[in-house]
Amino acid sequence: MFLKKKINECIILSILLAQVSWGATFIINHWIHTVQNNLWQNPDNWSQGRVPVYYNDGETKYDIVYINSTPSSSQGCVIEDGNNIAYSIYISRNGESNEPAVLTMNGGYLEVKGWEMKLGYDDANASRGIFNLNDGTVNISGTGGVCIGYGLESQAEININAGIFRTQKLYVSFTGSNAYGRLNLNGGMFFVGLGNYFFVNQPGRIDIYQGMLVINGNVESYVQNLVQANLITAYNGTGTINVTYNEAANQTVVSASPDIIIDFSIEKGSAINRAAGFLHSISPNAPDANLVNVLKPKIFRLSATRGYGDTGNAFENYQRVHNVIGADIQIVLSDGFRDTVGGWPGDNSNWIAWEDYVRGIVNDAKDGNYIFQWDIWNEANTETFWNPDGTATEKRERFFEAWKRAWLIIKSINPEAEIVGPSNSWYQELSNRWFTVEEFLSFAKGNDVLPDILTWHTWNENTIIPDTTQARNFMAANGFNIDRIVINEYGGIAQHVLPGTCVWYFANVQDANVYGVRACTLDPEGCSTCWNVSLTGLLTYPEQQPRSTWWTYKSYAEITGTLVEVMGNDNINGLAAKDADAYSVLSRPQVKILLGKRAGVTEDEFVLLTGLENSSYLKDDSGYIRLKVEHIPNSGWDALPAPVSVSDTLIRFANSINVLVPDFGPADAYIITITNPKIYKVDMNNLSIFISHWLDDNSDQQGCNDYPVGDLDYNCKVNFVDLSLLSLYWF
Structure with a gap:
């Protein structure tokens, strides 16, 4: 292992010969991850015995950060907070390991001040590297910029989920490398300072969800060409890319719209089927x-x-x-x-x-x-x-x-x-x-x-x-x-x-x-x-x-309350409503969405739920909502026992939420339901009212031994011998 690390360090030094020819000495600080935690700011995780720093006196330049060890978790090396700096950062792991090198930033500030950040750097065995920005600010102020996918047939990606990423130059899939580089703008903002150093080459791609790409200068025509070539896509190819040039700021702004947008701030009257x-x-x-x-x-x-x-x-x-x-x-x-x-x-x-x-x-x-x-x-x-x-x-x-x-x-x-x-x-x-x-x-x-x-x-x-x-x-x-x-x-x-x-x-x-x-x-x-x-x-x-x-x-x-705006496309349409009639023993707040596809092909679709600012009644005390996705496949003339449960998860409430609708077929329907996952217990003072209403809805059914957990089961009636123990768990 020691020999392998030394070989990798030598590779880095040899690749930097152009810089070494200037007479400078470069010092590598290698991520070795020797302690229980995987924090960037722990000096024991670094080969130099110290957290990376920036130094450049013209003769000596450091730290050249090289991350290529097997990550102990999917986050790899983690930056949680604070001010962090390096001369250059290389995130790359030999493809034979089947594990990418990973750097994840959850907050704080990171600056690459000397030269560059490169991912998937090595030529050997299709190297792999990943950088995740979940929050915080990244500033690549060095003149080399960012390259996503450099080594031959390497695989590299930057995932921006939130926060801000700034660089002067951006190369996605370096020319001639056949590297697969990908920039995923799930959220946040990505700034490129020099429009004439913004390149996306095959087979690389920039995919934009709720994030935004801002490029200095008027490169609108070039970006449109990239869109036409499917090198810049929206929502994994299912949405629409929006390109505008802001003359006052001298910036080209690239954003995305999913083909399906549900805007809860636009109300359309009472839901009546x-x-x-x-x-x-x-x-x-x-x-x-x-x-x-x-x-x-x-x-x-x-x-x-x-x-x-x-x-x-x-x-x-x-x-x-x-x-x-x-x-x-x-x-x-x-x-x-x-x-x-x-x-x-x-x-x-x-x-x-x-x-x-x-x-x-x-x-x-x-x-x-x-x-x-x-x-x-x-x-x-x-x-x-x-x-x-x-x-x-x-x-x-x-x-x-x-x-x-x-x-x-x-x-x-x-x-x-x-x-x-x-x-x-x-x-x-x-x-x-x-x-x-x-x-x-x-x-x-x-x-x-x-x-x-x-x-x-x-x-x-x-x-x-x-x-x-x-x-x-x-x-x-x-x-x-x-x-x-x-x-x-x-x-x-x-x-x-x-x-x-x-x-x-x-x-x-x-x-x-x-x-x-x-x-x-x-x-x-x-x-x-x-x-x-x-x-x-x-x-x-x-x-x-x-x-x-x-x-x-x-x-x-089941769509009740107030209808809201659904903006579909030529193949998909639907209805959606929000119902805040919430905190009673007989009801709970919900958002209900029904989507139908009439033509096209079977593929994943993305739905953007926006305008949820006034729907905070959906979240529990910890800020979570319950998101349930169900599939109604086209059964034709045959029976369908029930909709197919696709996902049922707790996620953080936000004003805008992206929902994946997988394998949406050309004659299928999908149900999306959002509810408050908080546990509601029956008010025993109103239990008789509850029983009366519930019996009215279930008068044709026979008894069953289970208490109702989740939605009230239309097909069974509670054992009333134990009603005093009854509690309803919506979750």
Whole structure:
């Protein structure tokens, strides 16, 4: 070992021949780590028997610090605080050892005053060196600057997690070395004093997260070229690099933005799961309540058909849907007419059958005190659902007359009744469509038969916001306004079982300030998800097991409190909310985020949570939060037992937090939850209230022997014999 150290010292001296030729003597102070601690400031850890110093009288120059011993911990040699100095620092260990040389700085000040800092210095066996800056200030004032990756095929990296690093020159992967050098700006600031001595060569890279790179001079064009060549990246290639030249300071500033930013300082109103609507697919007894109620449905669109079974029927499901769940019911009159009467309203210019049918259904509702929203006809703009004899114009005029007659009958029987329509397939005009929503609105306004709620269908998540905007602009420009809009069928056939795309619909429905109803389709066996009590395909049939889409809707329902801004990209969108309703026996503060990916490739994604300054209720007394990441993989038509736990850790609270979302697939969803890890014990004075609420939520479940630890388990009930011992551990 002694001989090997001497050889390494000789290598350093030989490499410095250019300097020695000036007639100077250089003294190496070698990190030998002979004591229990690994502190830089312990003299027993150095070959010279003293902590490194700086000396230069022109004849003698020291200390040349050489760190290459096996680190006793991942931090290697550690600088904790104080003022520290050296002539040069070389961090490099022979690659045969498979252990890099490491210098870590947790605080204080470090200056390299004479010449340089080099990492991965040796040519032999792909040497390795790492410098970590966790806090403090580094000043490389020597004229040699910093080189990350110098020796042939060496591997070297500088990780800036916080603090400030200054150097006059920076070389990442020295020219011709084929060294892999990497500067990771996870935080903090890295300053380069001379822009004409800023070089990044293949295969090296600078990767920026929340840190910032500042280079003196206008090198904006050069930096942009490095970005184009993927030599400077953001968030490991998943984010965006921002390059600006500050003329006043004569500095080029390089920063990064992740593709997904959630800004908790921008509030967007109360979290209401507006897209939790379902088309038919429910009966008075199925699916089970614990598979339905937890989704917090807002609307069910059900059939007026009577005598054809209870699945999807508005009357048969009224008690469950309206009285128990508390959801609105849109009753589709056209379903019952085609099933029970046949033909088309106005056949042979005879409107009696249609008027009698409408009058009978509305009177039944009035006599039974049923409260419905009346949907007169489904997709009457298409030949699939409205195709009486005649030309396209005649078909359109026939429907308008059917609408007018139904509207007048409904309002005459119940003036307070709410009518929805026209429930077109698409908002915009397409081929084989008899009329557009705007044409319908013009007719309805001219005949004083406007709907109370404007409805249409869409099969593309991208159309919701522009179509809604156009509808509101059209109504405003024509002197009338319908303040409620429901997309009362959404979701294309190919999207039906894709959790990632579901999240896109959720987000766009929320942003458009409308409500939404999930559409039906045919499953692989050819069975309609409208009529197999599967909650429009969220559950397998007949087993009624949750698919990945069910877990996505459940997570959507768990977003409570105040919505905040989510800035996604072309492939990823989502919703996020903060809920400070914290310190009671029945609730706790949380941040809940649901992200969905609709296209692209499977890769790691980074999410920046920012603007958390006013969310300190999330941290415990020690300043920690609980960060939980769960994956909802696309299970297609198959069941998914539960979301996959990816990580569940305690981290330090900060105003901005980076979250890694690994292996995000193109149809997957992810859940990010932040809670206060503090232990909450039940207030025994309010225990009866707690039990009452908890039993209400778990009334269909049987007992179990375990106390509830973590989130209240929906699938079991506590053993009430031992309730006096009950304590709830959120962590």
